[in-house]
Amino acid sequence: MPALKKLYEWLFSSLANQLLITYLLIITIALVAVTFWALFTIKNESITDLRNSLEVEAVNLALEIDNDLELDSKTARERIQKAVDRRATKLGVSITVVDRDGHVLADSSGEEAIAKKSSENTSKHAPKRENISNESEINDALAGIIAVNKRSSPATNTNWLYVAYPVRSAGVTSGVIRVGVPLTEVEQRLSRDLIVFLEIILATGILTVLISLWLAERFNRPVKEMSNMAKEISISGDMSTFLPVRRRDEIGELSLSFNQMIGRLREEEKLRQEFISNASHELKTPVMAIGSVVEALQAGAVNDPKLRDQFLASLERLVDRQRSLLTDLLDISKLDNTAPTEWQDEVDIKQIIEEAVDQVRVQAEKKELVLKVDLPESTEASALKIRGNGIQLLRAIVNLLTNAVNYTPAGGKIYLSAKSDHGNRLRITIKDTGAGISPEDINRIFDRFYRGEKSRTREAGGSGLGLAITREIVARHHGNVEVESTLGQGSTFSIVLPRFEKSSRNENNGSD
Ligand SMILES: Nc1ncnc2c1ncn2[C@@H]1O[C@H](COP(=O)(O)OP(=O)(O)OP(=O)(O)O)[C@@H](O)[C@H]1O
Ligand SMILES: [Mg+2]
Structure with missing residues (x-):
């Protein structure tokens, strides 16, 4: 099935094709369903209308000929035939009248036709007439029911609708009037309607194709542009x-x-x-x-x-x-x-702060700085536990402490404190009475390699990566670094970290 495979590939090669086919399918199915329903309804209603008018005809004729039907004389039959002919030609229908036994008394196709149909042994008074009581609508009508029948006439190859109406007098059926009409007109109308419907389907199909193509183009263009640009960037890196x-x-x-x-x-x-x-x-x-x-x-x-x-x-x-x-x-x-992780290890911030202070103590003493550390009592110590990486956090705190030491002139003071903040956060604050940071600098000090004007000219200045590293580390622990500073008065840096939440497992471990 290479053709089918090709079609399948074509269909899924573009979004537009899929849109187009989907629209076409939906619209065609809907229209075909509507067409069938409409044609079926039109046909049924036309036949019901015809049937009603045929019945009215039969009733009118019955009123005219019911006396003659009783008489069964030649003149009566002639009157019946005349009435039948007159009504048949006027209305363009075929009318047949039979007596109570089913013998044809009159037929709109004419006396000759009836005579031709009758058998050869004729009586003196009248030709022996054909008995058509075997035709189902006649049979039913003879039994007293208004019968409707639809059948095709082999001679003309057309479908006919017949209504057979029983003429009753004094409680018995005295004969049957059958009115018939060819369904050609109805059928012609139906095929005309079908053609109209097919034309509508075709026009809608074409319109759908055009609209879908237009829509597809509208949707595809930006998508194509985007895909081309992405390709271009991936190949040449040109942005x-x-x-x-x-x-x-x-x-x-x-x-x-x-x-x-x-x-x-x-x-x-x-x-x-x-x-x-x-x-x-x-x-x-x-x-x-x-x-x-x-x-x-x-x-x-x-x-x-x-x-x-x-x-x-x-x-x-x-x-x-x-x-x-x-x-x-x-x-x-x-x-x-390294991607940010969910930390598993428990870290004691109190311990880390003590270690950080140890690392900068000598330097601070050299500069004759007062280093004051304020940590919670040991009973509260458990509050200073978080999940994280101890080495990284030590690095973050040491960086801030080193800055405080570096940027505070001799004789200055550095305060370090740690406490729980709003219950679920932990705040480590490093405050100095140093040079302070100018408002222009404060927004940039966390940038990589950024150094304040004064630090840049310092002989032993750092590289300007310290705060950037601190901020990265704290962010990886889901926290943030805050800074407040007044030029010439000092700066306060705070690391705010989410507090360690005790799970039952750790609680058990702790009590062991
Ligand atoms: N406590 C502070 N007091 C005054 N200025 C500070 C303080 N901390 C940081 N700064 C300013 O912020 C700048 C950036 O600090 P950062 O720690 O990132 O770099 P650095 O200290 O210059 O170098 P590094 O830390 O990489 O050795 C510093 O150059 C300094 O100007
Ligand atoms: Mg630094």
């Missing part, structure tokens, strides 16, 4: 153009979302390039400096013990800086490359 949005419907919405996606991709691409160029720049600076120090040492400084120690110390600082930069870069790329 310089947006899709035109001409519509307000779902397809327009799709184009809009597509454009938003392109915008987002562009932004990400821009960030990626910025990141690479910033990272290379940051990596290059200490390497160049290391190179110059090494050159200076080689040039003779190595022989001067004072200079040598100075250069070695600065080499150590530079290597340290490079190491911490590389750690930051690796950390942030690791964070970027």
Whole structure:
């Protein structure tokens, strides 16, 4: 069946074809059903109308000839024949009158026809007439019922409708009047109607095809544009153009979302390039400096013990800086490359804070900073548990503490506290009395590689990744970092994390 397969492939090769075929099928089925129903109803109603008018005719004729039917004389029969002929020609019907035994008395097809039909042994008075009581409608009418029959006449090859009406006098059937009419007219009308219906079906079909093609084109064009653009982006990576949005419907919405996606991709691409160029720049600076120090040492400084120690110390600082930069870069790329997870491990924030404070204590003491830590009593300690990654959270807190130490001048104060916030959240606050952050900077300090104006000029300044890493880590723990700062007065950074919810399993473990 290759043809069928081809048709199947054609059908599913485009949305438009599927739409078209579906519309066509639905409309054709509906119209064919309506046509059948209409033709059937028209036919039934026409036949009922005809039947009623034939019956009226029969009744009228019966009123005219019922006396003659009783008389059974030649003149009476002639009168009957005359009445039959007159009515038959006037109405264009065929009328037959039979006596109570079923013998034909008169027929609109004429006396000759009756005579021809009659048998050869004729009586002196009248020809022996044909008995048609075997015809079902005559038979029924002789039994006293108004009978209706539809049958085809083999001679003319047409269908006839007959109504046979019993003429009754004094309670007995004295004869039957049968009125018949060919159904050609009804049939012609039906076939005319059928043709009209077929024409309507055809016209609707053509209209459907045209409308479907138009609709399909309307729907397909933007979809094709979108698919072409997606192909183009996947091949060449060119995201310089947006899709035109001409519509307000779902397809327009799709184009809009597509454009938003392109915008987002562009932004990400821009960030990626910025990141690479910033990272290379940051990596290059200490390497160049290391190179110059090494050159200076080689040039003779190595022989001067004072200079040598100075250069070695600065080499150590530079290597340290490079190491911490590389750690930051690796950390942030690791964070970027791992999908956010539902943490399983239980982490004690109190412990982590203590460890973080230990890490910055020496530095703080060197700068003569007062470091004040305010943690809840041990009974409440369980409130400071969350699910997460201890190493990452330690890193996040250390980054904030290091900043506080770095950006607070000697003699300043740093306060660190942790407490439950609104019952289901945990808030870790690090407040300093340092330099503060200007309103222009505050919106950007979480950006990668962004450093405040003052920090940038600092000799031992960081790379500007600390806060970006902190924010990534906190976001991965479903929390957020808040900042408040007044220039010259100090800053307050807060990490807000969702609290650990005790499951029954952990409760059991705890009581063990
Ligand atoms: N406590 C603070 N007080 C004043 N300024 C701050 C404070 N914390 C951060 N900043 C400002 O925000 C900038 C970005 O901080 P971030 O920690 O991201 O980078 P960094 O400290 O410069 O370098 P890194 O942390 O990577 O070594 C800093 O350069 C500084 O200008
Ligand atoms: Mg920092």
